Amino acid sequence: MSQRNRSILLADDDPEDLELLEEAILSIEPGAIVKHFYNGREVIDFLRECSDSELPCLIILDYNMPQMTGAELLTSLGDDNRYKTIPKMVLSTSNAEAHIKLCLKNGATDYFVKPFDMKELQKLAGKMLSVCNL
Amino acid sequence: MHQKILLVDDREDNLLSMEAILExxxxxxxxxxxxxxxxxxxxxxxDFALILMDVEMPNLNxxxxxxxxxxxxxxxxxxxxxxxxxxxxEENIFKGFRTGAVDYIYKPINPELLRVKVAVFIDLYKKNYQLVLQEKKLIAINKSLQNEINDRKASEEKIIELNKQLLNNIDGLEKANKELDRFAFMASHDLQEPLRKIRTFSDRLFxxxxxxxxxxGIMNINRIQSAATRMQELIKDILTFSKLSVQNESFVKADLKLLVQEVLEDLQLTVLEKKACIELGALPTLFVNPGLIKPLxxxxxxxxxxxxxxxxxLVIKIYPEYVHNDQSFQHSAAxxxxxxxxxxxGIGFDQQYAEQIFEMFQRLHTQTEYEGTGIGLALCKQxxxxxxxxxxxxxxxxxxxxxxxxxPLQQPVKEKSLNGV
Incomplete structure (x- = not known):
């Protein structure tokens, strides 16, 4: 299994949410490599340095982040053909229709609202992981 | 009132005879x-009405x-x-420096002539006096009219000023209201974040x-969870409430019966659970905002x-009644x-609370008796x-x-708000 197929990139300015999400992902896929980023800029910088084989198999991003919103990050990712095939999931507190529409328009594979318990989070993680072959 | 006449003569007998003639x-x-x-x-x-004066007098004539x-x-x-x-x-001498109410009586005095001439002057004096009185009255009336006009002008200006203030106040209130709604939206939105953490971490702890x-220990975690769930309900309702004032969707013609049927489908589980019998009458098609009528x-x-x-x-009856030209409401007759x-x-409540229940966060029951946030009916009212x-x-x-x-059977034509927002 190549590196690319095992790494999952998480972008969220809230470290606790990152911790919870990583736990949920690892409870389903213990072998996954989870990388944390705190804003969109870091994600773009990281991806630019990646070789094709190092690209992640899944990107999960928050909507509300400093400097660059999730929707803006999606637009930037859409500009590079190398990232086209990577599934991009938004996981946000906001359930505002405007946010959801904008993210889907900008290239999000799907949009989820952050759940209130671990079981739901695990369920969501499973759903998101199902689109990539780990 | 006796008119005063000044008699001037150096001879006492002349004075007396004039007095006798006119007495x-x-x-x-x-x-x-x-x-x-x-x-x-x-x-x-x-205040003399007339002076009768002898011309031939020693010293000062x-x-x-x-x-x-x-x-x-x-x-x-x-x-x-x-x-x-x-x-x-002699008359010409005096006329030389003075024209006016001056006359002459020649000696020997003709009593009748004196009486007539004096009467003419006294009459003139009386009329003049009346005119002066009238003039004074007119001046007074004029003055009070002027005062009234000034008062009216002042009160008009005051009304204009007050009106302006009122419009400003309305404007301010509208802005404050909008601010408040935005605040409620943001606050409740931001409150969700830590609340989600409380729920998720206590869940993880468990x-x-x-x-x-x-x-x-388990009971304490359950208590945290149920308190957090309740807070989530509250936040959800406040969010709905504030979104309601922020959004301004357009009105469409909609069959209220269909809308209520959709609501009943959403409530199906509870209806079955409560074994409630629901009688839905022929509700009209009205010009409404369906997104609001359903939560109502x-x-x-x-x-x-x-x-x-x-x-x-439990029996719930939902039915219409048409009211024409209802004057009990302060609306136009049309x-x-x-x-x-x-x-x-159901259990009902005391009629004295009939207004209070529509106020935000007002509840007639404790949380343990019946769950609720006290927002639902305030939402309905809005x-x-x-x-x-x-x-x-x-x-x-x-x-x-x-x-x-x-x-209303017809939605009134939308008025443009003051600030065009």
């Missing part, structure tokens, strides 16, 4: 036996006295009749350590389902309303008011509650 006319006489004495009297008294009298502004209006023995044109916790009926029907009696089957009743046979309608409640303890929603 029957009811005048009041003041006598002076020289020009000087006349002037002295005139220093203190100005009649003309000289008259000249001195007329030098004084206050005395200029008093007419003088000169009594003279000469006919060689999952990880449930084996090490005794029943007391959702809340009203949920309310009926929640506050049911345990000792009898406005026709449809009243929609949501009637239950929705109905957005449709230019009214909502009220009729209730009796242990007999049930009827909510009455009055909606």
């Amino acid at each position: 029957t006319e009811g005048y009041q006489f003041v006598k002076a036996n020289s020009g000087r004495q006349a002037l002295k009297i005139l220093l203190a008294e100005f 009649g003309f000289e006295t008259a000249a001195l009298i007329y030098e004084r502004e206050k005395l200029k209006h008093i007419p003088i009749i000169f009594i003279t023995a000469h006919t060689y044109g 999952i990880k350590y449930k084996d090490q916790l005794d029943s007391d 009926f959702f809340n009203l029907i949920s309310n009926a389902l929640k506050y049911s009696r345990k000792d009898q089957p 406005m026709n309303f449809c009243r929609i009743y949501v009637k239950d046979n 929705i109905v008011e957005k449709h230019k309608g009214f909502i009220s409640a009729l209730s009796k303890v242990n007999e049930g509650t009827t909510f009455i929603v009055s909606l």
